[in-house]
Amino acid sequence: MNDMTPTREQRSAALEGMGCKRKRVEDIRFTQGKGNYVDDVKLPGMLHGDFVRSPHPHARVKRIDDSEALKVPGVLAVITAETLKTVNLAWMPTLAGDVQMVLADGKVLFQNQEVAFVVATDRYAADDGINKVIVEYEPLAPLVDPFKSMDKDAPVLREDLAGKTSGAHGPRKHHNHIFEWTVGDKELTDAAFKKAEVTIKEMISYHRTHPSPLETCQCVCSFDKIKGELTIYGTFQAPHVIRTVVSLIAKLPEQKIHVIAPDIGGGFGNKVGAYPGYICAAVASIVTGKPVKWVEDRIENLTATSFARDYHMTTEIAATKEGKVTGLRVHVLADHGAFDACADPSKWPAGFFNIVTGSYDFPTAHLAVDGVYTNKAPGGVAYRCSFRVTEAAYCIERAMDILAQKLNMDPAELRLKNFIKPEQFPYHSALGWEYDSGDYHTAMRKMMETTGYAALRKEQADKRAAFARGETREIMGLGVSFFTEIVGAGPSKNCDILGIAMFDSCEIRLHPTGAGIARMGTKSQGQGHETTWAQIIATEIGIPADNIMVEEGNTDTAPYGLGTYGSRSTPVAGAAIAMAARKIKAKAQMIAAYRLEVHEDDLEFDIDGFRVKGLPEKFMSMKDICWAAYNSVPPGMEPGLEAVSYYDPPNMTYPFGAYLCVMDIDVDTGVYNVRRFYALDDCGTRINPMIIEGQVHGGLTEAFAIAMGQEIRYDEVGNVVTGSFMDFFMPTAVETPHWETDFTVTPSPHHPIGAKGVGESPNVGGVPAFSNAVNDAFSFLGSTHIQMPHDFWRNWKAAKQLGAVA
Ligand code: PCD
Numbered sequence: 001m002n003d004m005t006p007t008r009e010q011r012s013a014a015l016e017g018m019g020c021k022r023k024r025v026e027d028i029r030f031t032q033g034k035g036n037y038v039d040d041v042k043l044p045g046m047l048h049g050d051f052v053r054s055p056h057p058h059a060r061v062k063r064i065d066d067s068e069a070l071k072v073p074g075v076l077a078v079i080t081a082e083t084l085k086t087v088n089l090a091w092m093p094t095l096a097g098d099v100q101m102v103l104a105d106g107k108v109l110f111q112n113q114e115v116a117f118v119v120a121t122d123r124y125a126a127d128d129g130i131n132k133v134i135v136e137y138e139p140l141a142p143l144v145d146p147f148k149s150m151d152k153d154a155p156v157l158r159e160d161l162a163g164k165t166s167g168a169h170g171p172r173k174h175h176n177h178i179f180e181w182t183v184g185d186k187e188l189t190d191a192a193f194k195k196a197e198v199t200i201k202e203m204i205s206y207h208r209t210h211p212s213p214l215e216t217c218q219c220v221c222s223f224d225k226i227k228g229e230l231t232i233y234g235t236f237q238a239p240h241v242i243r244t245v246v247s248l249i250a251k252l253p254e255q256k257i258h259v260i261a262p263d264i265g266g267g268f269g270n271k272v273g274a275y276p277g278y279i280c281a282a283v284a285s286i287v288t289g290k291p292v293k294w295v296e297d298r299i300e301n302l303t304a305t306s307f308a309r310d311y312h313m314t315t316e317i318a319a320t321k322e323g324k325v326t327g328l329r330v331h332v333l334a335d336h337g338a339f340d341a342c343a344d345p346s347k348w349p350a351g352f353f354n355i356v357t358g359s360y361d362f363p364t365a366h367l368a369v370d371g372v373y374t375n376k377a378p379g380g381v382a383y384r385c386s387f388r389v390t391e392a393a394y395c396i397e398r399a400m401d402i403l404a405q406k407l408n409m410d411p412a413e414l415r416l417k418n419f420i421k422p423e424q425f426p427y428h429s430a431l432g433w434e435y436d437s438g439d440y441h442t443a444m445r446k447m448m449e450t451t452g453y454a455a456l457r458k459e460q461a462d463k464r465a466a467f468a469r470g471e472t473r474e475i476m477g478l479g480v481s482f483f484t485e486i487v488g489a490g491p492s493k494n495c496d497i498l499g500i501a502m503f504d505s506c507e508i509r510l511h512p513t514g515a516g517i518a519r520m521g522t523k524s525q526g527q528g529h530e531t532t533w534a535q536i537i538a539t540e541i542g543i544p545a546d547n548i549m550v551e552e553g554n555t556d557t558a559p560y561g562l563g564t565y566g567s568r569s570t571p572v573a574g575a576a577i578a579m580a581a582r583k584i585k586a587k588a589q590m591i592a593a594y595r596l597e598v599h600e601d602d603l604e605f606d607i608d609g610f611r612v613k614g615l616p617e618k619f620m621s622m623k624d625i626c627w628a629a630y631n632s633v634p635p636g637m638e639p640g641l642e643a644v645s646y647y648d649p650p651n652m653t654y655p656f657g658a659y660l661c662v663m664d665i666d667v668d669t670g671v672y673n674v675r676r677f678y679a680l681d682d683c684g685t686r687i688n689p690m691i692i693e694g695q696v697h698g699g700l701t702e703a704f705a706i707a708m709g710q711e712i713r714y715d716e717v718g719n720v721v722t723g724s725f726m727d728f729f730m731p732t733a734v735e736t737p738h739w740e741t742d743f744t745v746t747p748s749p750h751h752p753i754g755a756k757g758v759g760e761s762p763n764v765g766g767v768p769a770f771s772n773a774v775n776d777a778f779s780f781l782g783s784t785h786i787q788m789p790h791d792f793w794r795n796w797k798a799a800k801q802l803g804a805v806a
Contacts, residue, residue: 011607016546017539018753021690024531025546026263026524035263038218041233043291046220047076049284050126050294051277052116052133053304054108057144057375057718058155059137061104064116069132074125076288078133079117079280081105087286089279091160092249095272095497096349097168098178098340099160100378102276108137109157109338110377111720112303117280119292142375142718143176146312146335149372150174157338157373168340169349169371178340178371183354183431189366192327196318200402202785206391206767208310208335208376208712211383212730213525215265216301221281222291229256230282236261236553237271237523238563241497243555245274248498250282261553267525268702269381270306272343272565302728303720306343306379307712310335311353311391315399323407325418328365328430330356330395334380336371342380343565344387345495345502351387352486354431358396359440359484359656360418365430375718384702384763386487386566393483397768401480401775402784411480411772412453416444419482426749433486435654436756439746443680444482447658450742451678453478456662464780473668475780475804479661479773483765487757488571488653497562501648504572505559506580508537508548509642512630514623515547516641518580521561522573523553527759528691529569533577535687536753540581541588542608542622559644567655567757570687571748576647578752583643587629592620594634653748653756657681659765663773667804670796672708672774674737679765683758684747696741696762703766705731707774709791729791778802 006014016022029035054061066078081103084090091099104115116133120126141155148154156162156175165172169179193199219234230252236242239259247254264271277294284292296305311332318327334350336342344351350369357365382388400418404411419440420427427435447453456478463476492501510516518537522529529552534545552558561573585605592610593600596618603610609621620628629641662676679696686692709729713722722728747754767788774790775783781802786794799805 008607015538015542015544015608017535018685018687020535020688022531022535022545022688024528024691026528026530037215037263037265038220038233038235039295041220041262043220043222046291046293047119047121047284047288048123048126049117049119049281049292050123050130051114052118052130052135053112054104054115055111056108056137056139057111057142058140059108060140061106061108061115061135062138063136065134066116068134069118069129072125072129072132074121075118075129076121077119077284078129079103079119079284084283087283089249089283092274092279094339094341096340096342096344097346100339100341102279107159110375111718112300114276114304117284119284119288144374144714144716144718146333146372146374149176149374157375176373178336178373179349181349181369182367184366185364186366188364189327189329192364193316193318193329196326197321198319198407199316200399200406201316202399202402204313204315204395204398204785205787206309206311206313206394207788208307209383209706209710210302210307210712210728211268211270211381212302212728213266213268213270216296216298217271217275217277217305218295219278219281220291220293221285223285223289225289229258231258231260232282233260233262234278235264235271237267237525237565239523239553239555240521240560241500241563242274244500245498246282259555261523264523264525267565269308269343269383269565271525272381273306273341275305298725299723302712303723304377306381307337307377308379308381308383309391313391313395315395317399317403319403323409323414323417325360325362328357328362330367332369334369334371335374335376336380337374337376337378339378340371341378343382345489345497346499347494348387351382353388353392355389355433355484355486356392356396357429357431358393359420359482361420361424362430367431376714382566384699384760386485386489386760389485390764390767393764394768394771397481397483398771398785401772405779405784410457412444412448415480415482416441434651435484436651436748436750437746438484438654438656439744440482440656443656443658443682443744446742446744447660447678447680451660453660474664474666475777477663477665477773477775477777479663479769479771479776481659481765481769481772483761484654484656485567485757485761485764486652486654487567487760488649489566489568490652491650492648500562502562503646503648504561504568504576505644505646506573506576507559507644508580508584510584510626510629512627514543514626516543517549517551518577519551519558520573520577521559522564522569524564527564527695532687532691536574536577537581540578541585559646567760570755570757571653571751572647572649574755575649575752576645579647580643580645583645584641587641588622588625590637591625591628591633595628595632596620650750653684653751655681655683655756655758655761657761657765659769661769661773663777665774665777665795667799670792670794670799672795676740677737678740678742679762680742680744681758681761682744682746683761684745684751684756685754686743686745687755692758693741695759697739699760699762700739700766701731701736703763704736704770705729707767707770707788707790709789711789
């Protein structure tokens with residue numbers, strides 16, 4: 001040892017392992033415009049497909065005439081449901097156990113539904129062709145309001161389901177009913193309400209919105225007739241599942257399908273499901289023998305692929321006078337649009353909405369969800385939330401505020417009083433979950449101290465008094481939100497997609513020079529997996545993160561995994577990565593023992609290699625072990641250093657957080673100003689604090705968008721009126737508030753590195769924080785609940801209705 005010998009700190013820092021704010025390696029290409037997205041894929045002879053879409057929300061399709069379209073120079077084919085029927089693909093199964101038209105078959109059920117697919121030599125010719133396809137419609141009465149969907153005289157939307165009294169999730173009560181899902185103890189809950197000293201009841205709506213990633217959904221399908229192989233480049237959050245689904249529905253052998261998800265420009269749940277565009281491009285490629293590209297435009301993305309939310313939640317809480325909650329009762333009317341194409345694990349028709357008891361110790365609860373059809377686009381995706389968790393968090397967090405208002409208690413105090421206590425973990429919730437770990441009181445108190453919560457309440461009281469005296473026209477709201485997420489779907493005992501258990505995977509292969517490649521079943525869409533996954537491996541096996549190349553998204557090379565959504569990558573694939581690394585480490589230890597001529601048990605792992613216990617100078621670095629793995633392994637051992645792990649998590653992980661939004665609203669204009677936003681997140685062990693911060697910033701920005709304006713709205717005859725970024729609120733840096741982030745660390749007890757997911761948390765916690773701030777601002781004028789989104793106009797309207805504006 002001499003002055004040049006690196007210290008333990010230096011050796012550890014050189015790895016850039018877990019806990020390091022390692023710079024995102026993918027940004028080298030992204031910031032230089034060198035990403036490779038689906039639209040960058042250009043294959044020789046590639047054709048372009050585009051859709052004829054329905055202007056009507058509900059109509060019979062009487063006739064499709066493509067003769068003029070086929071005369072347009074460059075147009076090669078027009079595919080309709082009739083064409084698809086010849087290959088049995090006019091309809092496709094949905095993830096939720098329903099079926100969905102690929103192209104209009106006799107009827108259209110929502111505006112902009114796909115009617116015909118025009119294939120041409122370029123996009124312009126395809127568009128010209130679309131304008132020449134003549135479709136004769138017979139308009140039918142549209143059904144827009146979900147509350148009217150089960151009226152006696154409601155129009156029959158799904159004629160294909162005529163006479164079917166039950167669906168994938170049990171009995172149907174009406175021709176527009178999809179399922180009823182109930183959880184919890186009804187009798188006990190009803191009894192709690194009978195005995196209750198205080199109750200609240202409110203219909204809380206979470207409006208329809210859309211994930212709207214900057215890159216829309218797209219694919220290039222290329223069928224090789226000679227080899228009988230189909231290659232699909234696509235914006236897929238779950239490439240392996242797409243391969244299996246294509247194999248099953250197109251009856252192609254799975255090994256002859258190559259699915260490649262290149263760089264993805266944001267997913268947010270929009271890119272989990274399968275869309276008509278994928279099927280049509282594949283069929284078009286098989287028919288023409290040429291590669292076919294399909295790229296959605298913005299209007300198509302917003303109006304036809306995968307909406308989110310649209311939950312109408314009648315919420316009741318029973319409590320004592322002192323504010324101890326004794327029961328929760330929720331009924332959800334879920335508007336699923338024309339087909340039930342929700343992207344949830346198969347057994348969960350309302351996703352994980354039964355996390356609706358939130359962070360509170362409810363002795364009993366009961367939940368019923370009714371799913372209904374309307375003339376709207378299908379979808380129901382988890383837009384930055386783990387399958388309906390954001391709806392659940394919004395529901396309970398709004399309801400707790402309403403209860404606090406009724407009890408005349410501070411909303412933060414009411415929460416502290418009802419939190420699940422640290423010693424109650426693992427905690428069994430009344431609606432069936434087992435929360436792995438949590439320390440809610442510490443997080444909440446840290447939030448209150450850091451923000452100066454008590455002083456802010458005092459300021460609010462002063463402002464209200466000044467408002468009453470006519471000295472100001474500004475009102476102030478404090479939006480408290482405390483959420484518990486449930487991420488990491490999931491344990492095979494209760495989570496599957498079309499029968500495939502929701503495990504995830506990692507394969508690590510180390511090369512002789514102490515470098516390697518790692519592949520996972522997940523797929524980054526911007527989250528930074530290439531950076532963070534290497535960090536886990538670096539800490540686990542002592543090879544610098546820079547020496548590990550991470551590759552995802554190619555089904556030919558990556559081990560089978562269920563993909564990236566529901567913040568499942570860290571809880572599931574993250575665990576698989578650690579487990580695969582540990583297998584490598586175990587073999588490395590045997591090699592080191594052989595080379596150092598000691599027994600394996602005499603070795604201890606020390607940052608970047610193995611050391612003989614008690615003989616610190618006898619050390620073999622992981623780099624040297626890699627070399628040895630390829631030339632001098634112990635007799636009888638196979639050479640090489642690689643491992644695969646398929647990880648089936650024993651439980652979900654339950655990240656949580658305490659948020660506060662401080663907002664001022666001018667009653668005369670409805671204009672709000674988010675003065676301060678504080679977000680404390682606890683995601684257990686933190687892999688990359690910088691990436692976590694970025695995730696929180698992004699998620700909060702989306703929460704801000706949703707709560708304050710973003711909405712897919714239909715008029716009363718079924719037209720989408722927010723179908724472009726002119727009307728659909730997409731905040732830029734100009735509108736976006738400043739974010740203050742903070743954290744506590746409560747590791748997951750069952751995850752190999754103690755990590756929980758974080759990507760979705762800020763959306764789940766953020767939406768109620770904004771909405772509670774608006775509602776808190778108006779509450780002293782006598783309102784209990786104002787529906788989202790809280791744009792300027794609605795704020796002004798609320799002020800007017802409450803008598804604050806003449
Ligand atoms: N992390 C760390 N640590 C911890 C956790 C986590 O570091 N503890 C990090 C990781 O590694 C990554 C991230 O962070 O990188 C995230 O993670 P997570 O939470 O696990 O998640 P993931 O699975 O990976 O992802 C997913 C998510 C989601 S779900 C969403 S929506 C969104 C988020 O993610 N998306 C996106 N974020 C994001 N970002 C971006 N950039 N982009 C995008 O797209 Mo869904 O369900 O799908 O709706």
